[in-house]
Amino acid sequence: MKALGTHIVCELSGCDRSTLSDIDGVRSTLMQAAREAKATIMEVAFHRFQPQGVSGVVVLAESHISIHTWPESGYAAMDFYTCGDHTNPRLAAEYAAKAFGADSVQTTEVKRGVESAKGQYTHVVLERDEPSVGRLSA
Amino acid sequence: MKALGTHIVCELSGCDRSTLSDIDGVRSTLMQAAREAKATIMEVAFHRFQPQGVSGVVVLAESHISIHTWPESGYAAMDFYTCGDHTNPRLAAEYAAKAFGADSVQTTEVKRGVESAKGQYTHVVLERDEPSVGRLSA
Numbered sequence: 329m330k331a332l333g334t335h336i337v338c339e340l341s342g343c344d345r346s347t348l349s350d351i352d353g354v355r356s357t358l359m360q361a362a363r364e365a366k367a368t369i370m371e372v373a374f375h376r377f378q379p380q381g382v383s384g385v386v387v388l389a390e391s392h393i394s395i396h397t398w399p400e401s402g403y404a405a406m407d408f409y410t411c412g413d414h415t416n417p418r419l420a421a422e423y424a425a426k427a428f429g430a431d432s433v434q435t436t437e438v439k440r441g442v443e444s445a446k447g448q449y450t451h452v453v454l455e456r457d458e459p460s461v462g463r464l465s466a
Numbered sequence: 467m468k469a470l471g472t473h474i475v476c477e478l479s480g481c482d483r484s485t486l487s488d489i490d491g492v493r494s495t496l497m498q499a500a501r502e503a504k505a506t507i508m509e510v511a512f513h514r515f516q517p518q519g520v521s522g523v524v525v526l527a528e529s530h531i532s533i534h535t536w537p538e539s540g541y542a543a544m545d546f547y548t549c550g551d552h553t554n555p556r557l558a559a560e561y562a563a564k565a566f567g568a569d570s571v572q573t574t575e576v577k578r579g580v581e582s583a584k585g586q587y588t589h590v591v592l593e594r595d596e597p598s599v600g601r602l603s604a
Contacts, residue, residue, distance in 0.1 A: 332536070333543060337473070337576055339587045371526050373511035383530065385523040387511050389550055390533050392523060396549070398470070398579070403587045405578050406473065407545070411534070434588045436576070440543050441536070449477045449541045450572045453591055 329452065332441025333391055335409040336417045340424070342431030343404055348397035351376040351384070357427040358386045358393050365393075367410050367422035388414050395424075404428060409440070467590065470579025471529055473547040474555045478562070481542055486535035489514040489522070490546030496524045496531050503531075503558035505548050528553050532586040533562075547578070566592060 347353055355374045362369050367388040374384030385394040391409040398404070406424060408417035418435075425433045437454040444450045485491055493512045500507050505526040510523030522533040529547040536542070546555035546564060556573075563571045575592045582588045 330586075332541075333534075335472060335475070337475075337578075337589055339579065339589050341586045347545075348504060370513040370521065371508035371511035371523075373523060375508040375525055375602075377527070383508065383525050383529060385511060385525055385532070387513055387521050387523055388473075389515070391521065392532055394523070394530055394532070396471075396529050401587070402585060403470075405589075407547075407597075409545075432586060436589065440489070441477065441541060447540055448479045448570060449539070449543075451475055451477050451543075451574065453574060 329439055329442060331408060331439035331452070333411040333439075334417055335407065335438040335440050336421050337436045337438060338406040338407060338421050339377060339434045340404040340428055340430040341402060342429075343402045344429035345399045345402055347428055348382065348399040348402070348404055349380045351382045354382045354395060354397065355384060357424055358384060358395060360391055360427070361408070361420035361424045362386050362388055365408065365410055365415050367415045374380040393420060424457070445463050467577060467580060469577035469590070471547060471577070472555055472574040473545065473550040473578050475547060475574045476512050476544040476559050477572045478542040478544060478566055478568040479540060480567075481540045483537045483540055484568035485566055486520065486537040486540070486542055487518045489520045492520045492533060492535065493522060494535060496522060498565070499546070499558035499562045500524050500526055500531055503546065503548055503553050503555050503560040505553045505558070514594055531558060556598060
């Protein structure tokens with residue numbers, strides 16, 4: 329299947345709560361995650377909520393990485409979306425999960441920009457190749 | 467099903483090509499789409515590629531809206547992700563599809579932040595309630 333992009337939809341649970349509140353740390357982690365995926369950072373936008381929580385996005389030459397955190401629950405919702413054969417968004421997801429100390433991770437892969445007919449683009453949700461909530465390997 | 471957020475994954479085809487190249491117009495459309503969803507804009511980050519194409523994200527108090535455009539193909543990949551009962555990301559998607567002149571739209575809805583066990587969060591991909599590629603109603 330030829331797709332313009334690969335989008336990893338990701339829920340992280342059991343994360344380190346203080347890490348999820350630290351906007352500078354979250355921003356640094358996402359920027360390093362982009363580098364792990366071999367992607368190129370174009371723009372960065374983050375916001376720290378009161379009393380807690382961080383939302384932010386790294387716009388890439390190859391799409392984006394985003395995060396929304398709920399420190400009080402140890403939970404973060406992330407998206408790792410890259411285009412091009414030179415990038416691997418799974419490497420970004422693995423890096424971020426470890427950096428945030430997640431004890432479980434759920435991902436779904438969506439192939440974006442699949443040309444189903446001339447000029448008509450769809451996406452395809454792939455079956456997960458892992459348990460719905462799987463413990464990270466050490 | 468109780469979820470923290472609703473994420474609409476969206477492919478737009480047959481869009482107006484010049485509109486997809488205009489960074490100012492794309493930014494304005496995404497900001498208005500956020501307002502249509504009753505969301506609150508916190509940060510905005512957009513980038514114009516050479517020779518063409520725009521990527522950008524509006525970070526919301528309630529998650530984010532993103533776009534990546536391929537003007538040469540009339541194609542845009544968009545995500546509309548909001549949290550809270552006061553927002554409706556489908557209204558944002560409908561607004562953007564019309565603004566970009568899409569002649570067909572594919573969406574998949576993902577419920578994000580579904581607590582499956584204490585402190586364990588998952589997402590759930592919902593069956594589409596529409597054809598895989600459906601023409602927008604007038």
